[in-house]
Amino acid sequence: MSIDKDKIKHVAKLARISLDEKKTDSLTKDLSSIFKFIEKLNELNTKNIEPLTSILNEPLRSRTDEINDGKIKDQILENSPKKNEEFFIVPKVVD
């Protein structure tokens, strides 16, 4: 799999990271060598191997669905870079 600039631009778009030309170039170079390294896995036949889904020997626990906190609006808003007393503020999304 070769990585070209268009692919990097596409993935950056998906990841919501803006890149200038220079950064796109250097990331294209880095990711090409990293994927070459990763693709060593292709020499291994894994056709009948079950993928690992959990590293624990026990199943994940589920908890009872009950409210044990709440009324922490102020704490939740506290670290927001832009807010008012009730809400997070985002740039306008509808005209």
Next chain:
Amino acid sequence: MTDITKKSLAQIVKAIKGKEISSTEVTAAFIKNIEKSKKLNAFITTCSDEAMKNAKEFDKNQKLDSLLPGVPIAVKDLFCTKSIKTTAGSKMLENFIPTYESTITKNLWSEGAFLLGKLNCDEYAMGSSNETSFYGNVINPIADQTVPGGSSGGSASALVADLTPATIGTDTGGSIRQPASFTGTVGLKPTYGLCSRWGIVAFASSLDQAGPMTKTVEDCALMLEAMATFDKKDSTSIKKKKENYFKNLKDDIKGIKIGIPKEYRVDNMPKEIEILWENGKKILKDAGAKIVDISLNHTKYALPAYYIVAPAEASSNLARYDGIKYGYRSSKGSNLIEMYENTRSEGFGDEVKRRILIGTYVLSSGYYDAYYLKAQKVRKLIKEDFDESFKNVDAILTPSTPSSAFKIGEKKDDPISMYLNDIFTVPANLAGIPAISIPSGKDKKDFPLGLQLIGKPLDEQKLLNIALAIEKRSGFKQSLKRWWEN
């Protein structure tokens, strides 16, 4: 009393319990060292005033029946600490002040310890040299212009420079063990699920695990005992009886079987690492252990599989940094999407971007089976290799790293050569099993080298016991001439 900051954690605890020294005296001594050691850049935030206040409070009404009474402890800046800035080494969280406390730090404080400061680390724990931190390089006290390893580089540097009696780090692919090896200290990555991940800034959730970093194996047992609890707030936390690692520590390892995996003898392995490994075998044999050759067939695929799984999970975890709920927000952009893109472009450093892009790519439509699924299959094979080996041996001995500490800048421009640092440490993360690095020798530059012991799930006690046997017999000594002090 001689310089208290040079003592082990267990010795400090003993001195406080025996009322030979007060918490205030201990804390003041560490703060004095911290103030003289700014050159190391080990701290992102110091909490000297709060620590002194806590120490005085402790001394007024000494409660001594806990594991860490009156002990000041600095922690990696990846653990959320209530009302104390927590940056994860990133510009993104430069002004983030958690409104809650991580379970692990809470556990330390409920055993009588209190916070001394927050330690530098690679950005979001992504790095092996502490060079990706937004807050600058950390210097390894063993030599100027040398990296302390990473990502828990500030933790390792602060520990060996006597700026904290013990510390905690996190280990996703080697981030505790590699810096421990580079600084001549002890570092343990516990079994996945033994220490709660709640309140730790997430990197790769199926691999992340917190663990102790200490000057001695005994201290490591003491810290682990304080840290490991069942936590219902972490759905992967293992429910089990609390163990007395400290009290049950003993170096009697007669009859224990140690596996030597031939696949860890990598190409171009430096002679010094070979000698270190041979010496480790000899030490354990002399202590009564049996050495067995074993094979971990899929070892060479561990690092490539890791560089799919870890970035994939990171790209999902780091999707939360959107400039809205908390963290940095760019002032540029005329709509929501542009605000997201600029925030993430300006807030994340190069290595974090690299990994988010790798992760986004391997999870993107049409590529999932070829990369992520493939990697999880390989991960299964790696785990089965270990399961099979542990039918015949109690633990596995390997070097911790393929080299000693390197120079700042030496590997910065070559991601692959940086990633290769973790070649011996990554398999234990992929398999979720415990592993410890013990300082065991030095290279010709007089830089420390570590040996790694890998154990069965939840077999930390045995690992610590074997580690103690190595520590007692290796003759490793390090005395640093505090050259970095002003």
